[in-house]
Amino acid sequence: MAPPISTWNDMSHNENHASQSESKYRPVYRTNQISQLPAISFDGLDDFLSHDYSGQLPLNELSLFSVARFHYDKVKDESQALFTLGEHIRKGIRLGCLDSESNYQPMIKAYHRTSERIFMHSQPMPDDTFHALSAILYTNQTLFGIDTQIENETYTELPGQLDYGQSLKLLIGSDMRQDAFETSFAKSDIAEIIMYDLGLSKAQVTIIQTYLNVKYGLSTTRQDLGLTDYTHELCGIGRESDGSSRVFYSGGLIIRDDGFVSDNGDYLYAAHNGNPIIETPDHTPHHIHSRWDRVWKLIWIDSQNNGGRVEVAFDTSAANINTMPIYAGLLGRNNDNEDFSEISVVDKQFYENEIRFKVNISDLQNYSCLTLGMNPGFALAFDQTGYLESTHFERPYSMTVCAWIKLTDTSAGEIISWTDAQNNYQAALLLNNGFLTYVENSHRLNGTIELSENAWIHVAVSKNGNTVTLFVNGQLDATDTNLHETIVSEKLFIGQFLQGVMDNLVIWNQALSAEQIRINMRQMQTEQHASLIAYWPINDPVRVYEMISGQSANMENIRLIVSDAPLSTGKSIAFTEQPGDIQCDDVGIRMTYHAENSAQVIISKIDRAPSVVPQTKAKILAGQYWIVDRFDSGNVDFDISFTVAEDLVEKDRYIKLFHRNANGDSNWELLAVSTGIDTLFNRVSFSHITQTGQFILVRGNTAPTIQAVPDQISFEDTWHHIPFLVTDMETSVSLTIRIESAQKLISDGEYSVDYADGAYTLSILPAANMYGAGNVNLIATDPEGLSDTIHFIQVVQPTNDPPDPYSGTMTFMQGDQISTYTLTANDIDGDLVQFIIVDDTAAGGMLTLTQRNLGICSYTPDDTISEQEYYFDFKAFDGLLDSSPGRIYIKINPPVADPGELTLDEDMIANGTLTGTIGPDGNINDAYFKISKQAQKGDIVINDQITGAYIYKPFADVNGHDSFEFVYNDGVMDSVAAQISITIQPVDDPPFAWGDDFTFYEDTPATGFISASDADFDVLTFTILKQPQKGSVTLTNINTGAFTYIPIANQTGNDAFFYRVHDHRYVSSPSLVNIYLTPVNDPPVAYNTPIACLEDTPVSYSFSAFDMENDPLEYSIDIPPSKGLVTINTENPSCFTYTPNDGTSGEDSFMFRASDNELTSNLAVVSIYITPVNDAPVGFSEVLTLDEDTSISYTLSAFDADGDWVGRRMNTMPEKG
Missing domain, CATH: 2.60.120.200 (Jelly Rolls)
Structure with a gap:
């Protein structure tokens, strides 16, 4: 890899950069854009270009790029220089070619003080062949060079700082030799030169190198560019306004159509499928977009080499997932030191709401860290x-x-x-x-x-x-x-x-x-979300703690932790245990789509399910017409059963059942439709079929298929026609064909589709004056809603557009000797233009174009000039094409509009009067004023166009500077516009109390903020004017409006209080705060109750309790009495019956609660006094035995429960004694 870049700023997250786009991402030097060869030619003489950069560049880092070819037959010594940066031949750095025994090789020469250090590529450059060459200098220590073949790079260590000399010049096409040496100029053609004052990484060099190769056709295949058929992820570079470098990332290879960086702030774009996309979508310099707005990526990180990856992407916004592209590959270098290897994707399958595919584990053995994630920012x-x-x-x-x-x-x-x-x-x-x-x-x-x-x-x-x-x-x-x-x-x-x-x-x-x-x-x-925490492999249990509640749980054998759950209260993070045994033959990726359009990714081993076995008759395959049976009798009552094969389930949305007569009638009558797309088993009864010889047909509709369309190349502002074929099992002529594209190049253009002789033709007209590349989705949909989508890239090559001249008016006061005027034109290609006068016969004087490239012309009127209209015509030329004629009108002695000023206070209305002077031939009675440009912060109305009286009314609460423009017409012509400059002086505005509505709960203190605003952003103070009736309110912060409201016990319903706010100068109007107290259920209250009863006598009483809401109450006995039994009346549950135990008296009690079916009361006591009563004594019968003629003495037995003395008496005398 290349040595590190020494200066690197932080990748901040500020997205507010549109206004700064003019100062960003610019190379310090580059030649004018040349869209097509041939390039600037140098004939080996003195036609070189020179730029003086003395004291302007920090040269501790440097990056040089050039596309050029050499003509070796004109070499005057052993080397040629495309360009040289320094003071002379022995100071600075040169990029060019070196004659090594007539085997010319790319060359960089760098000079450390007086010592020459030569860097040279290993492969020669053929004569008369364009090459893209680059030289990268890192911190004055290391040179890194590269040519057309991106893989060929070399480093040369320098012993110290480079010597550029006292003056710093950039010479293109010359060797910068001193007078003592023979002057040598490069015999070469230079297509483009780009210079950065920072050292770029290899990845960044690859981007620019690839751009140059593509732009000039130096490599024709993706292999030549080091690219393969999957999405790349490389970085882009640029420079901030403070001089620091900046790095960008995207889902693809970042390049541009006009060098690598932009003068107008257009952001960088991406490539896909290994085909560089040259795109300039819109003007958002800091927000990088990929072609895929929502991308899931599965990435294995290379553990041995330079950060290689396997990347799998899912486009969740695709209209039809059946056609979504699946790619896997390595970006970087694998263990075999290969730059761009692919990982094979096997067994790609589509299901209704998911995609399944596999990658071979054997391809991943050297990749030990696994990451899985969505878009950044979760x-x-x-x-x-x-x-x-x-x-x-x-x-x-x-x-x-x-x-x-x-x-x-x-x-x-x-x-x-x-x-x-x-x-x-x-x-x-x-x-x-x-x-x-x-x-x-x-x-x-x-x-x-x-x-x-x-x-x-x-x-x-x-x-x-x-x-x-x-x-x-x-x-x-x-x-x-x-x-x-x-x-x-x-x-x-x-x-x-x-x-x-x-x-x-x-x-x-x-x-x-x-x-x-x-x-x-x-x-x-x-x-807002968790997207990824992943380690692979982890063989031990992982404990996961929920972010909100702190709950935890063990999950055994977790290999991967994946979550896409919102981290909000009450929601835990979902974790998935997978991918199972790492020794399995393959790993499958399953993606499931949910109704909310969110996605869950599960890594699991996938075993193919067997095809569904037909239960009766036959198995229906996609697109097949299957005749179930033919009937040769009259009225028939029968059943038809059928199943659907697996491959039909994955592709079709419904099954239809038809029947038709046996007499050859080709019309089929629809009998039934099954909309299920899972494995399907239908049983349909057709007792209404009465005709002999009818057929029953089961049909599965299939989606159309579009044959692949190769990437297309067309030209700017030109219709491009693309033939393509669509096949469909049912029909082709009734298909709906449309295209989609995320790029304005295509989406803002036009397209049409024609069908003839069994083939379609798509015609695309790109958006006007745009070029680059756009991703095109071509979609065919059948009448039943099934569709197919293919993707291709439409590359639109730029063509030279003629300049557009701006017509105008030059004014001239009679008596003046000479006047100047500057012609202007717009060239959409950014080319430099020159101007020519094509017709000055009606100019009324002599017209001279003094500077053709700047459009400056001088005008000397004839002596006989009068007040009639004069004009002349001109054209602009961009080096290839002339513009259409533009016309400049010459106005003699125009009226003059006088500029002026107006001052007023904020929110006030001001009056003013416009003034002007008519020309010598004007008529004051015909003169009038009119507005040519409205004010921005208010409304301007001319009350009287003759006198110029006007009224200006500023918009509410605005202040500062404003202006409007007007012209004065003297009945002959308009004046040049004049400006009235307006100053709106700020005035303090009273604050405004907004009022609020709150909902609180009964018996519960609550807090809130009352609202107010101040147009001047003064510090505000809140004051309570009137307290609420059902509670009290207290301001806890008089400046923020924070308050506490305490309701009175058991109060509900509407309440309110008044407040106002002041800014220490003005006081707002009172404002109302409405409060609604939501009732809450109060627990019932149970009361202690004393009761009395007589011994051995039951007594009934009512429970004593109260409920604030008058809800019906239920009662329960918590602690029963000790001397009796208490029962609750089932018919009247508010009453109870107490039955004392036999013969007991004295004190007793029990405890009860009341409930309103939601809340339970306190514990209450029912105290009971049992009044004793006198009980009759009880005599006991006895049997006495004695001998004849003897006597016996005996005490009669008796008992009194009250303990009273008991007397005895004889009620019946014995008969035998």
Whole structure:
């Protein structure tokens, strides 16, 4: 690779550059654009070109490009110079050819003080053959050269600074020899010379070299240009207004049609399919576009060589995914040192909403870091708590970590870190008080470039053994050659304690050079989604922490982490576990489209599903007509069953069922339509078919097919006719043909399609006066909506347009001796023009063209000149074509309009009077005033065209400078326009209170901001004029309008308060703030209740509770009574019955709650007193046994529950004693 570029600015994300386009991206010198050969010729004599650049160029870096051919028969010594930059033959640098024993080779000569250093290419240049040559100087130390074959480059180390001498001149076509030497001039033809005052990388040189090769036809095949059939990703270059260089990236090879950089701010464009696209779309200098507005890329990073990639792109905006291009290839060098190798794409398949294809793993064995992503700008958000963690990620001996970060706090936080089992740092790239720091064990490397907050910054660390280098925005930040290496680590963390977003974090297992880091920098522009974090392979579980809630989960055997989920509250990041066993034969890529037009990419091993086996009758293939059966009887009732083959499912949108009579009638009647596109099984009954000999037909409609159209070449402003063929199983003549293009070159032009003799012809007329290349999608659609799309490139070559002369009027006062006038013309090709007078017979005097190239002419009137109309005609010539005639009218003694001034206050109306002087032959009675150019900040109205009285009314709240122009007509001719300059003096405007509407919740304090504005942007003060009725409002910040509203308890509905604002001079009108208090459900309130009952007697009571919303309440017993039982009435749940246990008395209680079906009340107590009652005593029966003629004494048994004394008495006497 080429040595690094020494000056490189940061790739900022500012998109506001349109107004600065005049000062950007310009080479310091280039010859006038020559669209076609032959070029400027030098005959070996003294017709060279010279430019003096003394003191103007910083020459520590230099890039020279030239397209030329030599005529060796006129060489006067051993070398020829295309151009030389320096003071003379022994000072400076030369680009040309060298005679090495009559074997002429490209040559660069550079002079270090008095020592000559010769750089020479290895291959000779044939005589009389154009070659593109370049010489690149890096920091006065290294020369890098290249010729037509891009691969041929050589370096020559210089021992010190180049010596350019005291005066710096650029001579083209001459060797700049001193008088003591024989003068030698190049016998050559030079087509183009471009010079940059910065050293370009090889990738940048390739872009310009390729542009020159294509422009002049020096290479005719893509292989000659080092290109292959897939999208390239190279960088473009340019220069900022402050002198620093700038790098751009795009989805393709960046070139231009007029050198590489633009004088008018047109942005650079891309190439596709290996065919360079020469395009100048519109004027947006800082926003690079690719042909693909939404691109998914699958990229393997080369672990051994120079950042090679495999890239697969999906155009998600394609109208028909069946025709979307799939490409895979390597950009850079593979292990065989081949520049542009391809990776084979196998088994490409299309399904209804997805694309599947495979690439061979064997092609990827040397590519160990995998990245996968969408358009730039989908970043991972970190809030100081969320991070990504992987267990046991083995950090390689050499590595590079790159990432884009945009942080709200740069004082602390980790971008990436490796830790041991005790979570101690073994290696980490982190932030330290606004600077980048790399830590390894106890050693650290601190950066010196301060990082900005809330701005995208590209950071990188490159480690090769003990040598570590930090980069910020591609610039070298710090380096250390004595950091102790750490080979194995336990865990990998991403984004710990980080506050902000991170995008395109990539880890290489090699140390990238500074240039490689810069080439791989990606420009990010938004930060709403996560697009990519990927490592391949990772064999251990990965723990993923959700960014918002902090939830985590283990996912085993994750090889790839992919997410496209919005990082908003309540949404986690979706992660997909894939691609499975890396030893499998192939890896498949599946892309699924969703209704929201978002996409999910899954890497998985794809096993082909078997074709659907027909269940009855036959299998229907795409485009086939299948006769199911023929019926030879009368009324028939039968079923038809059919299935559809797999390839039909993928291509067709519906299946149709037809029938027709057997008598040869060719008309088919549609019986049924199936709109399903999955594997299809239909059963249709046709009991209404009554005619004998009918057929049933099952047909699958197929999409039309357009035969490939090669890339086309046409000419500017010329119709181009392209024949092409379309085949369709059903019909061709009823197809709809249209084209689409994202480039104005095609989209702003015209096209038509004609059909004759079975073939189509597409006719394209490019947009007027535009040339370059445009991508064309040619689309054929059948009546049922199926279509086919092919792509080709329409290259429009420029043709020379004639200049366009500007007619005008020159004025001349009678009596003057001479007058001058400058002729003007526009040449759309940018060519220099010369002017000629073609007819001055009606000029009324002598006309002389004093400077043909500038159009300056002088006019001397005849003595007999009068007030009649005079004129002369002229033409412009661009070196090839004459313009149409332009006419200049000569006005003698015109009236004069007087300029003036007007001053007024802002928002006031001013009156004024226009003045002027009529010519000698004018009539004051015929004179009048009229406006020729309106004012920009107000309205101007002439009230009286005769007197010139006018009124000026400025627009509301504007001030500053304004103007308008007017002319004075004296009845014969108009004057030259005069200007009235207007000054609108600013006046302080009162502020305005806007009023607001808020919705808050009952019983909940709330905050908000009341609105106001001031046209003068004064500091405002808010004041509450009237408090609300259902709450109170307090201003928490009188300057911002921040307030707190506290509602009164249980208040709902509408409320309001008044406020005003003042700017310390004026006070606004009062304004109303409406508040609506949304009701919220209040919990019911349960009350303690005392009750009483008699012993052994149930009692019923109502629960005591209240609900603010009067909702029906339900009750529940939380703690039951201890001396009884409580039950809730099922018919009237607000009542309960308490039944005391038998014979109990005294105090008891239970606890209950009330509920309104949403909220539950407090716990309340029902206190119960059981009043005792007197219970009758109980006597116990006994059986006594005694001997005959004996007596017995006995105490009768009795019990009283109340403990009272119990007496006994005899109720019945015994019969036998």
